[in-house]
Amino acid sequence: MDNIRIEKKAESVKKASAALYTAATSRKNALLNAITRRLREESDAVRRENEKDLANAKKAGISAVLLDRLTLNEKRIGQMIAGVKDVIALPDPVGEIVGRKRRPNGLVIEKVRVPLGAVGIIYESRPNVTVDAAVLCLKAGNAVLLRGGSEAIHSNAKLVEIIRKSLKDVGLPAGCVEFIDTPDRKAVAVMLKQDRYLDIIIPRGSQKLIKYIQDNSSVPVIAHGEGNCHVYVDNSADLRKAEEIVFNAKVQRPSVCNAAEKLLVHENIAKKFLPVVSERLRSAGVELRGDPKTRSIVKYVIPAAEDDWYREYLELKMAVKVVKDVDEAIAHINRYGSHHSDSIVTGNKSNGEKFLRKVDSAAVYVNASTRFTDGFEFGLGAEIGISTQKLHARGPMGLAELTSTKFVVHGSGQVRK
Amino acid sequence: MDNIRIEKKAESVKKASAALYTAATSRKNALLNAITRRLREESDAVRRENEKDLANAKKAGISAVLLDRLTLNEKRIGQMIAGVKDVIALPDPVGEIVGRKRRPNGLVIEKVRVPLGAVGIIYESRPNVTVDAAVLCLKAGNAVLLRGGSEAIHSNAKLVEIIRKSLKDVGLPAGCVEFIDTPDRKAVAVMLKQDRYLDIIIPRGSQKLIKYIQDNSSVPVIAHGEGNCHVYVDNSADLRKAEEIVFNAKVQRPSVCNAAEKLLVHENIAKKFLPVVSERLRSAGVELRGDPKTRSIVKYVIPAAEDDWYREYLELKMAVKVVKDVDEAIAHINRYGSHHSDSIVTGNKSNGEKFLRKVDSAAVYVNASTRFTDGFEFGLGAEIGISTQKLHARGPMGLAELTSTKFVVHGSGQVRK
Numbered sequence: 001m002d003n004i005r006i007e008k009k010a011e012s013v014k015k016a017s018a019a020l021y022t023a024a025t026s027r028k029n030a031l032l033n034a035i036t037r038r039l040r041e042e043s044d045a046v047r048r049e050n051e052k053d054l055a056n057a058k059k060a061g062i063s064a065v066l067l068d069r070l071t072l073n074e075k076r077i078g079q080m081i082a083g084v085k086d087v088i089a090l091p092d093p094v095g096e097i098v099g100r101k102r103r104p105n106g107l108v109i110e111k112v113r114v115p116l117g118a119v120g121i122i123y124e125s126r127p128n129v130t131v132d133a134a135v136l137c138l139k140a141g142n143a144v145l146l147r148g149g150s151e152a153i154h155s156n157a158k159l160v161e162i163i164r165k166s167l168k169d170v171g172l173p174a175g176c177v178e179f180i181d182t183p184d185r186k187a188v189a190v191m192l193k194q195d196r197y198l199d200i201i202i203p204r205g206s207q208k209l210i211k212y213i214q215d216n217s218s219v220p221v222i223a224h225g226e227g228n229c230h231v232y233v234d235n236s237a238d239l240r241k242a243e244e245i246v247f248n249a250k251v252q253r254p255s256v257c258n259a260a261e262k263l264l265v266h267e268n269i270a271k272k273f274l275p276v277v278s279e280r281l282r283s284a285g286v287e288l289r290g291d292p293k294t295r296s297i298v299k300y301v302i303p304a305a306e307d308d309w310y311r312e313y314l315e316l317k318m319a320v321k322v323v324k325d326v327d328e329a330i331a332h333i334n335r336y337g338s339h340h341s342d343s344i345v346t347g348n349k350s351n352g353e354k355f356l357r358k359v360d361s362a363a364v365y366v367n368a369s370t371r372f373t374d375g376f377e378f379g380l381g382a383e384i385g386i387s388t389q390k391l392h393a394r395g396p397m398g399l400a401e402l403t404s405t406k407f408v409v410h411g412s413g414q415v416r417k
Numbered sequence: 418m419d420n421i422r423i424e425k426k427a428e429s430v431k432k433a434s435a436a437l438y439t440a441a442t443s444r445k446n447a448l449l450n451a452i453t454r455r456l457r458e459e460s461d462a463v464r465r466e467n468e469k470d471l472a473n474a475k476k477a478g479i480s481a482v483l484l485d486r487l488t489l490n491e492k493r494i495g496q497m498i499a500g501v502k503d504v505i506a507l508p509d510p511v512g513e514i515v516g517r518k519r520r521p522n523g524l525v526i527e528k529v530r531v532p533l534g535a536v537g538i539i540y541e542s543r544p545n546v547t548v549d550a551a552v553l554c555l556k557a558g559n560a561v562l563l564r565g566g567s568e569a570i571h572s573n574a575k576l577v578e579i580i581r582k583s584l585k586d587v588g589l590p591a592g593c594v595e596f597i598d599t600p601d602r603k604a605v606a607v608m609l610k611q612d613r614y615l616d617i618i619i620p621r622g623s624q625k626l627i628k629y630i631q632d633n634s635s636v637p638v639i640a641h642g643e644g645n646c647h648v649y650v651d652n653s654a655d656l657r658k659a660e661e662i663v664f665n666a667k668v669q670r671p672s673v674c675n676a677a678e679k680l681l682v683h684e685n686i687a688k689k690f691l692p693v694v695s696e697r698l699r700s701a702g703v704e705l706r707g708d709p710k711t712r713s714i715v716k717y718v719i720p721a722a723e724d725d726w727y728r729e730y731l732e733l734k735m736a737v738k739v740v741k742d743v744d745e746a747i748a749h750i751n752r753y754g755s756h757h758s759d760s761i762v763t764g765n766k767s768n769g770e771k772f773l774r775k776v777d778s779a780a781v782y783v784n785a786s787t788r789f790t791d792g793f794e795f796g797l798g799a800e801i802g803i804s805t806q807k808l809h810a811r812g813p814m815g816l817a818e819l820t821s822t823k824f825v826v827h828g829s830g831q832v833r834k
Contacts, residue, residue: 018751022774116807200808249832356825361823367830368829378526379518379526389637391533391809394821395823404808407790408773409781412785414785416669
């Protein structure tokens with residue numbers, strides 16, 4: 001029975017997507033404004049529903065970190081509203097002409113940005129994703145089927161109700177946003193088979209969830225993969241800058257995908273640089289693991305296992321390796337890395353260029369922290385996720401990445417010879 | 418055992434792809450030149466291998482059409498060589514800077530075109546695809562794993578040998594092009610699971626093959642879907658032009674995906690237009706099927722079943738429907754069409770605009786034949802296929818669609834606050 005309900009919701013989203021497909025920017029912004037208004041007006045009701053989720057979560061004994069993620073207080077609702085306002089201010093990607101040519105036969109061929117259509121979002125715990133993700137999809141002209149974590153089900157249901165009322169406020173079909181409200185995990189499996197109705201699925205959550213979705217979806221998936229990010233310090237690097245970059249990349253926010261997990265150091269500067277940077281990292285609580293050369297220089301570094309070079313720690317750990325030169329660094333990164341974000345610190349222009357050209361990652365840096373890989377930092381104005389795949393979108397994804405294109409051909413009676 | 422061989426070939430392609438990833442344009446063009454030279458020198462050998470395939474095919478009693486597709490004669494080898502030369506002349510998409518911005522913190526962020534990496538191509542019968550597809554992949558900096566139809570196995574093996582020798586001629590690893598030479602159909606299933614090594618799979622062939630690949634691949638697929646294309650003739654259309662466009666779209670080459678399968682006609686002009694266009698189509702051998710209104714006007718039109726509106730005929734058949742207005746035409750196309758190519762013939766600018774905006778297809782036309790949906794006609798200079806999906810590439814795919822992008826970030830010591 002649930003299967004049919006989920007299929008019906010996917011169908012409803014697909015149907016409603018036609019109204020959004022051609023909705024004017026002013027109409028979509030009016031919708032987003034209505035959402036901010038209702039969020040403000042109904043913030044007490046949102047918090048009451050959130051209390052139910054929190055009570056259940058406490059009963060189930062979830063961790064303090066997860067409990068915090070689940071919490072919607074006044075400040076967080078305020079942040080949600082501010083986030084929607086930011087999206088209102090962004091230019092509408094739909095209708096943008098990304099290419100135009102006139103052919104010898106007189107045909108004028110334009111490539112125009114259009115909505116994807118119906119987007120599925122599968123996410124975990126944090127209820128603010130309900131609003132953040134839905135609003136980005138709507139601004140890009142897409143209808144959306146949401147599936148949030150079961151622990152946030154009351155909060156999510158209330159937030160979806162607010163969005164659906166706002167859709168009606170501006171005369172758009174409520175079906176533009178549907179929500180799968182069963183806590184049953186099988187619902188995800190059913191959602192993944194709705195290729196008849198959904199154009200794309202974006203998972204946000206643990207690597208385990210994402211891998212499961214990639215392996216089982218018949219709908220195209222844009223996956224946010226792991227971030228096993230590297231900083232390589234070249235022999236010609238300004239070592240003060242290098243220290244700041246390594247420290248920032250590792251320590252500023254260790255739990256996120258663009259934090260550095262690995263440090264590679266040129267052998268000629270290892271004796272000078274490693275003691276300094278290691279001390280700085282250790283004093284911030286970073287556990288250091290290293291190859292034999294690193295350990296011969298810094299005694300408190302514990303041995304790194306082969307597996308360490310592949311791992312995304314997402315915590316205050318870092319593995320360190322001494323390399324012969326930029327070529328070994330590049331080879332190491334391309335072999336062990338996750339192709340997310342990697343940086344070289346160097347004063348040598350040609351080594352920098354080589355690194356940028358040869359490292360096959362979504363974002364490659366010279367002389368900057370990997371922590372900048374982010375839709376806001378890259379100037380996209382928003383972020384629905386960071387893609388580590390190569391098709392459609394790679395790196396931070398903003399509104400444009402929630403669109404497709406079509407060819408619009410203007411003729412005057414042309415036929416093919 | 419075969420599974421391991423196929424996996425090894427996928428791994429070999431992935432490994433070799435690093436050499437192509439940064440290969441200069443001159444090197445890639447030298448490779449393509451070497452291929453043309455060897456194709457010319459070894460054309461007799463190619464034909465001898467092709468004779469073996471033809472002999473087997475005749476023994477197996479395949480149709481004259483398929484036998485023709487399988488044949489490589491002097492003329493076709495000449496066409497293959499000319500095709501490679503065309504690709505040499507095309508600009509290299511790799512390295513193109515598609516976006517650039519300077520951030521307030523001084524970071525300069527470029528979005529740069531890079532190769533996808535390792536591409537899998539799965540195709541049927543026509544051996545020229547071996548060269549056409551491989552050459553496009555190579556020019557875009559990609560290594561390629563080929564799996565052709567078993568009936569062309571001798572021809573394909575020889576063509577791949579020529580390409581691999583050419584790779585060695587210019588000092589690139591032969592592993593840049595690998596070929597699955599087992600006729601066992603299970604080989605495809607194994608290839609579809611090589612997501613560790615392949616970045617993308619492009620199927621070329623029947624809808625059945627493509628559907629199988631989409632349903633079973635853990636590698637992202639760019640699918641070439643059906644073409645159930647429409648021409649809608651509006652009440653304000655120039656009926657002479659309309660007749661030419663409909664005739665061209667249906668008759669000029671009925672076996673291809675951008676040929677029109679459906680004709681929609683505004684009710685106000687149906688009595689005038691339908692007899693004329695029907696006679697013209699009938700005289701070219703087109704079997705006409707129609708809705709009751711059409712049949713009340715043109716008596717020899719046979720009844721169309723509900724299923725007809727969904728079908729891609731790929732032959733001299735056309736279904737005809739009288740509609741109330743442009744809105745009904747748009748609704749019909751979005752409901753029954755395959756979102757490939759659809760055209761309106763009209764003298765009314767706002768109806769034209771509405772059609773272009775609301776019809777959700779890879780290519781939408783005003784006053785031109787649907788037959789132009791083609792990489793060459795669109796000025797891409799090449800075509801690896803026509804995508805009917807919305808992710809990554811939609812419509813004719815040229816060299817640029819065989820690439821990904823990466824963000825290249827130039828800093829001077831920036832760290833995140």
